[in-house]
Amino acid sequence: MREAAFAKQNKDKWLRFESVLRNNVQIHPDELSALYLEITDHLSYAQTFYPQSNTLQYLNGLSVLAHQKIYKTKRESRSRFITFYTQEFPLFFSSYHKQLLIAFITFLLFSLIGAYSAATDGNFVRLILGDGYVNMTLNNIEKGDPMAVYKDMNELNMFLGITINNIRVALLAFSFGIFLSLGTLFILMRNAIMLGSFQYFFYDQGLLWESARTIWIHGTIEISVIIIAGCAGLVLGNSILFPGTYTRRQSFVRGTKDGIKILLSTIPFFIIAGFLEGFVTRHTEMPDWLAILIIGGSLFLILFYYVYYPIKLKKDHERLRAV
The missing domain is CATH 1.20.58 (Methane Monooxygenase Hydroxylase; Chain G, domain 1)
Known part of the structure; x- marks a missing residue:
């Protein structure tokens, strides 16, 4: 026409x-x-x-x-809180899967770089994790309890501390997006290198499985949601870089609102991750099948809510509009 x-x-x-x-x-x-x-x-x-x-x-x-x-x-209806998480957000988030993929690839790439750097430089792990943490962990390994760090603090205090710290990291990943997305990529890079070197450290000690089955009980959701917060930062940064048909100011306002909406979606998941780290991870005596069940269930929850369900809602919405 x-x-x-x-x-x-x-x-x-x-x-x-x-x-x-x-x-x-x-x-x-x-x-x-x-x-x-x-x-x-x-x-x-x-x-x-x-x-x-x-x-x-x-x-x-x-x-x-x-x-x-x-x-x-x-x-606003009284059920807005529920509909935000069950309908509004997933449909909205389907438009930002590209930014999510970029955040994921960035995190994966620098995790591998962190592991490789730790493998080729004996001092790299101490540089990234600090002498205090490395020495404490080596001491725990000698005592036969390499994951003892997760048992030192009271459950409730650990839950609160970890949850607040994770939300702080997410806010940094989002807010640093204002530096044309480069700030967000830096935050993702820093955390990814730390994770990669951390996992290699335990691999080098012959404890890769012992560490993975313990750490990823809470880390599956924790790391996933940091990546999602990185996605929010990219939405903010890209709104400045690529305003499209909007003025740069209009685009920035929209990008900020959309990024905050993505951040709000992560709050329940950070609470779950904090609960797992504070109350569940410390039970290193749990059987492998139970640890795998928790890790697998966490991964399914993240993939379902942030990938599969938004795609399904978008297809259903388009089908209804076409009728």
Whole structure:
């Protein structure tokens, strides 16, 4: 369809919608949301077929105005907290799987670099983990309890301390995205190198399985969610680098809001990871099958919620819109 025909076909609807928004005409929030969805569909169509056009600029401005209006007037239901985690966020997150993949590949790559560096330089582990931690662990190994570090602190204190620290790391991974995404990549790199050298250290001591079955009880969720926080940082940084059809300021505001939304989704998982590290990891006497069950269940939970379920919701949503 030519741009002129597209604009003529929808002009009256756009003008009516703009009048509602600019004149603060009171309509039902659900009706406003429906109009907003239709405008975003038209915006998407214009982005595809009429790039750099006046129609695209007009629809872009109209969608921004509508977004602001909706979130100022829409009354939140009592079940919003539940629907955010079960419907709203997973569908929203399906748009950011590319950033998630970049964060994952970055973390995996530097974990391997950390392990390789530890293997080729005898002092690298001490440089990264510190002499105090290495000496304490070697002493625990000599005593026959290499994972004793997870038993030193009271369960509740450890749970609270670990959860707060993990949230702090996630906030850093997100907020450093403001440095054009490079800050986020740096935080991911630093934590990945630490993990890689840490695992190689236990491998070098002949304790790879003993360490892995213990550490990944809580680490599966903990590391996964740090990567997801890195994804949020990339969303923030990329909003500055690649504003698209928005002004850089509009893009930055959207990127910040979307990044914060991704961060909010991780809070329950950080609590779970902190609980596992504080109350479960310390039980190194548990049978291997139980440790594997916890690790496998944690991995399934992360992959289901952040990968499979968003894709499924997106496909279902597109199918409904096509009907």
